[in-house]
Amino acid sequence: MRTASLEALQSSEQRKLMDLVDRLRRTGLNTLMQLPQIVVCGDQSSGKSSVLEAITEIPFPRKENLCTRFATEISLRRDTEEVISCKINPDEGRTEEEISRLRGFSRTIQDFDALPSLIDEATAAMGLGPSKAFSKDVLCVEICGPSRPHLTLIDLPGLIHASNRSQSEDDVELIRSLVKDYISKQRTIVLAVVSAKNDYANQIILKMCRESDTKGARTLDIITKPDFLRPGSENEATWLDLACNKDIFFELGWHLLKNRADDQHTITFAERNLEEQAFFQDGNYSALSRSMVGVDSLRGRLSHLLFSHLQKALPDLQNELNGMLSKTLKSLDILGSCRDSLSSQRIFLTDLATSTSNIVRMGCNGIYEDPFFGNIDVDGAVDSERNFVRLRAVVQHLNLRFAEATRLKGHTFHIERELDLKEIDDDAHDAEPWIPTGKNTPRSISKPVKMNKQQASKWVNHIQERIRGRELPGIFNHSIIGYLFQQQSTKWALLARKHIEDVAGACKRFVLAVLDIVAAPEIKKKIAALTILPRLKDAHMEAMADLDRILEDKARHPITYNHYFTDNIQKLQKERLTKHLVNNTQKTKVKAVQDTFGHTTIEKDYIDPFYLKCSIGKSIEQDMSKFATEQALDAHDAFYKDERKYFVDAVTKQAIERRLLAPLVEVLSPRSIAGYTDEKVQAIAAEPPEVRQLRAHLENRRMMLEEGEKAFHVAIGGL
Template identity: 25%
Template sequence: MASTSSDVAHQVTPAPSVLASELLDRIDSVRKLGVNHLISLPQIAVVGDQSAGKSSLLEAISGISFPKDKEMCTTFATQIVMAKGASFAAKVTIDPDPSNISVGLPVPKSPLDVAAVIEEAKNLMSEGNSNLIIADKILTIELTGPNYPRLTLVDLPGYVQSVIKGQSETIIEDIADIVDRHLKDERTITLAVIPANKDLATNVVVGKVDKLGSNGARTLGVITKVDVIDAGEEEAVLEILHGRRCDFGLGFHAVRNRNWAEVNGSLSTEELLVKEAQFFARAPWSQLDKSMKGIVSLRSKLVEILHNHVEKELPGLTTELHTILDGKTAELRRLGDAITTDTQKRMLLITNARDFMKSYEAFVDGLYTYATTNPKTEFFLRARLQALNEKFYESILRHIGDTLEKAAIEQMIKEFRGRELAGFPLYHAFIQLVRINLNPWLDIATKHVEATCTEVQKTLRQLVQDVVHPTLVRAFTLVADTFVHTIKDGMMAEVLEMHIDERTPLTYNHYYTQHKVTASNKEYDIEDMILHVKAYLKTASKKFIDAVCMYAIERRLFRLGIPALSDALLGIDPGVIKESMQVVQTRNKLQGEITKLREALSVFY
């Protein structure tokens, strides 16, 4: 038997529990704060291509009209917030709206007035460019009335397949980016609008849901335009509705789209619902369960889905809000307060220099946990210097006596012979052999100093980035680089002097006297000379290695260098402290985000 107007009019969507209704109110309040770019919120997002019947579906659910312009597509998200009320009331706003441009929007007096207000709001949002992609704002339509369910839907721009005159060349990609981002979001239930008169296999939404939307686990498919399919195609549509051709986690639902005459005519919402009920009462649609067809049952289904989803997501949502707030607060703390006065600048310089030097000294001494910054292995300077010193030691030892060839030594003994009596060692030949073997040491020591300075400079630069206030990074980096270059020049000069000193053999080290060889009775004992030279080089190498490491590096770079670096940092002109526009904008943005996040949390407590 066909449904009457009275039957359908009284098919009111079940009221949600008080708790569920309050939770939805809170989620909507948080969404109005404009924190969508910071955290995803539980929602039902309506997705479809341009010709899927999305607008007609939303009009049937909400009872209002949307602007009709076949040449243009929606380029922003629209949030429809429905709630029960004694009589019809509507309000259209733009969220977030720091400039209060929504204030001038008229208040719709009836459902038919809403379309004109939406068009006016769209012009305000896009500043006259109707094809401008607006990703950071939401058009919110609040509706109350006696027959409205407590339900919120977010209508996303429809996928477009081609660009028409006047549209941006990137509109296809831009809209896809907005919609795809929602499909990927684990907190989004997707209401996929699929026209019955189009091939399911080529439907862009079905492909996107399979790829991005957890294989449809969070998706409810709404099959539209079942009333315009050709005769004989009903069975294929029923196959879809029963999940035999496509598997969506939340199933499928069929609705009858309103034709042009019905949309633009004088039929009431109740009369339109009666026509839909009559359509689905006929075969083959009559075989469908009531919960799978019609706007009234779809409303009930959406209310239940959304309420369950919000209750499920709430604990994780509040935890994530706290985590994001903590992160933003830490970012703001690192930026510090705005710096304007000379006293503030001087105090900032002193504080940063103190913290910087404390960390640097800790890394130099190997006391890594004493640093003011979190210890990272790339800051462990002493460990890297120890490895360099060991490599330096091994390199020097490898060059002891490696050029002492007997034939060359015999020739040198003959060339350097003086008045020495037979059996006396030739001192000048000894000196020359020592010098030949010492030559590689200068290059090895020079490379060691360069490698050490490179590590020091790397640590200083990393510390600057990690510890120093952004306004002082450039000045601290310049001082650190100048310090390393200056100290390196002094170290190189000192290493050269040490090497020159070693070219004139002299030692009182007992190691040499214990290991020197007693001269034989041979006039030119080559073996004796080799042993004398090797014994001396081993003695000299110990002295040279220690001198380079202790006096050139430790004394100049650290014992004397650390106070010099500290003085240089404190000598920076506080006048260089000037926050860049980027820092100012970042601080303002963080302060705004922190305020919104705190307001969002306060909604739930």
């Protein structure tokens, strides 16, 4: 079984690279990624098997249609023992039962004489026969020996031009699809075999190769059976032009082989090679470069091509492997540890809850140190797609927006008075003109309705007349403050409810985003449905209930012990008195002439006390009802300002902080997991069959990729 001529494929550096690819293939990585490989393809009866024999000097079975009904992967491996093994890689389209059965197929022989019967067994196992001519299964033949190189070649079924009694249209399409799939892989070297017995224009493998490899950078075309061409004929000249790359150009060019004839199966490989050398030294073939004829030069050419191809492919292959390993490890990390018992399930949920509560606590406290929070989008809004995870910043933003909306739009009427508390004031153009119809009580969040002083007095007087008690004329009934306040603060409830909904939505969005990071999709879905969303809903309802209680307190009779209430009333009265004094002072100025030293006089302005007294007396409001109205508005404005600030604080502290933010850390925490029943733990954490299958798949992939990573490290250390 020793084949010394294969040493042409075994330079020291090349052997190391080929050993690496072989180790990668043996880990099963060829099922995950494209590995460098050599594929032999061509039309039926083009001489593919003879080409394989010539390259490897392995006597493949010659029985008709034996090795061409399915893809055959031939792996040569250097080993101390000479052994031939065979297995089947089943097509993924088969049933699980068929896949399991075919994967169980494994045979070992010690001699090539038993290879035909071994392949017969594999053919039968694939279910091939009169009713099924071809299969997408792959027959893997591994040939080990001390002189073997690490080399893998794949022999594909021959392309069929037309269907017949034994080969259906489906068979024609199946083989074309199979060949196209193999030759389209960018890390595949294609040995396209064409027979000189047939017109090359009719051999479809050339068209398929040009479509998959437009420049011919990885396709080496091999012409077989040149001995069937009549020496000196025009047909021979045409084929020689083709071989010289003059007709159909491929970057790697063409090569000619003269294989054994059908009646020469008994001659040795050495005799075959001598006969081939003699053939190409005669006639028009003698003018061809020795580098493009014969199997010896083909081995050297293939050796150089393999080495160059592997050098280019392996760096990208290593990067792809590392990327797949990183992605696989991340997927396994998301799945967490295996959860096949109640204790492992509870531990899994506790770990998940710990990670969740830590990130949630950071978000609530405004400490954004975890990678989860990412980079700040300075151009985006506070609650934009990249910024919303900073929960405390979002809540602060919403609280400030709520306070501002309450200040600017919380009051029903914008009263234009000579004196006003600036905090209640709003831009005049933001207020709508008041129409005294009695129906102008807004039910939605809209701009305040504008009132002038006369309209405001009429509005207050209307109420005053209807709630008058035993108070003396000129003194307002103190209950009017409550009536005015309730009408003026109608929109507070709408503003507060909207604010609570906004903050609750921000909390929900934030927690679900945390779950996206720490939990697999199916776990997130269960936890969200069974725990997170119900608790967030409860918190939302409790916040609304707190708001209802705040609104109930607001609807009661006015109460305040804040000294700012009386301070503001006195400020209003002081400002009014000051304004009156200034106005009256201007009105009571008189001019007087005063003598100076010498004969000159000067004229000065003086305030006449008598006129000032009379003027102040005239400015006193004589209309008792109007005076009471003015006093009532002063008291209301002071109370409204004080109560508005209290309301904003109460909503943000009680409804927002106490009900929405404070419990958020405990929505999913180790403490909450400890309270779960066994049934709830299993309902959330127990792995469904598909997750167990996914875990097994990922673990298998991880092992293959890690073995591949080790193979690269060993190879790099030895290169």
